[in-house]
Amino acid sequence: MNRSKPSVLLASNNAHKHRELRDIFEMSDCPVELMLPREIGIRVEPAEDADSYLGNARIKARAFAQAAAQRGVQVWVLADDSGLEVDALGGRPGLHSSRYHQQAPAGDGCQALLEELADVPDPNRTARFRAVIVLIDPAGCEHVFEGVCEGRISHEKRGANGFGFDPVFVTGDGRTMAELPAEAKHRISHRGIAARQAVELIRRVNDETLA
Numbered sequence: 001m002n003r004s005k006p007s008v009l010l011a012s013n014n015a016h017k018h019r020e021l022r023d024i025f026e027m028s029d030c031p032v033e034l035m036l037p038r039e040i041g042i043r044v045e046p047a048e049d050a051d052s053y054l055g056n057a058r059i060k061a062r063a064f065a066q067a068a069a070q071r072g073v074q075v076w077v078l079a080d081d082s083g084l085e086v087d088a089l090g091g092r093p094g095l096h097s098s099r100y101h102q103q104a105p106a107g108d109g110c111q112a113l114l115e116e117l118a119d120v121p122d123p124n125r126t127a128r129f130r131a132v133i134v135l136i137d138p139a140g141c142e143h144v145f146e147g148v149c150e151g152r153i154s155h156e157k158r159g160a161n162g163f164g165f166d167p168v169f170v171t172g173d174g175r176t177m178a179e180l181p182a183e184a185k186h187r188i189s190h191r192g193i194a195a196r197q198a199v200e201l202i203r204r205v206n207d208e209t210l211a
Contacts, residue, residue: 006206007033011064011079013045016163021078021195024186028199031206035075042067048081053095053132054144056081061134061142074138078198082131082190084165086113086153088120094130101164110157110168117153125153129169129177131190135198143201147193151177161185 010021022034037043046063048056061079068075083097093100093109101109117125128150135143149171157167159178162185166177177185186192 005031005033006202007035007073007075008202009035009037009040009042009064009068009073009075009077011037011060011077013037017080017191020182020186020189020191023182024192024195025199027183027186028196030199030203032076032199032202037064037067040068040071040073042071051095053081053083053130054134056095057132057134057144058142061136065136065140076138076202077136078133078195079135080131080133080191080194082129084127084129084169086117086125086127088117088124088126097164110165113153113165113168114156120153122152127151127153127169129165129190131194133194133198135201137205143198145194145197145201147190147195147197149188149190149193 010018012018018036025032025034042064044063044067046059048059050056050059057079061077064079065077068077083094085091085094100112101107104112128148131147133145135145137143151172152170154168154170154176158176159167161180161182162178169177171177171180171188177189
């Protein structure tokens with residue numbers, strides 16, 4: 001690993017997450033080399049069968065860290081797990097947000113959610129995005145960060161940016177996540193909040209190493 005520019009492996013096969021995390025790191029002006037699994041020949045699909053965001057993030061981080069170590073690659077490894085928690089649904093879909101999309105008609109989880117909440121009035125449409133990041137440093141120590149973004153569910157899909165439930169998640173300024181420019185989204189998003197904490201740890205450790 002380059003001492004002046006740490007390498008960070010993104011422990012995910014999700015192209016949308018790759019894009020968001022790259023944007024967040026660039027916004028944070030942290031001098032790191034972000035690596036995708038395919039760039040170092042890693043092909044793993046760990047079973048995300050834990051009962052918490054932390055558990056799933058830890059499964060992914062450890063699986064990708066082990067795969068990197070087997071290839072002799074010494075890097076930081078960053079994994080996240082996230083979900084949408086809707087109060088009117090008792091916190092669903094939460095941990096199973098990805099599955100909610102996959103099982104929805106035509107894979108349209110946003111439309112399925114709107115239909116499920118069709119009779120729910122505005123005051124009861126509160127929701128939040130939650131993300132948990134597990135960061136494994138080159139010495140094998142694990143660090144955990146969490147980010148939460150409060151909002152509510154709209155009555156229709158709006159916006160063409162983002163992914164997942166972004167088109168139906170209304171932020172504090174009245175726009176959905178999918179209507180926000182990337183930079184504005186990353187400033188307030190659950191993943192942006194958690195990832196910036198990880199970035200600061202990487203920056204601090206790297207500065208101490210170089211001191």
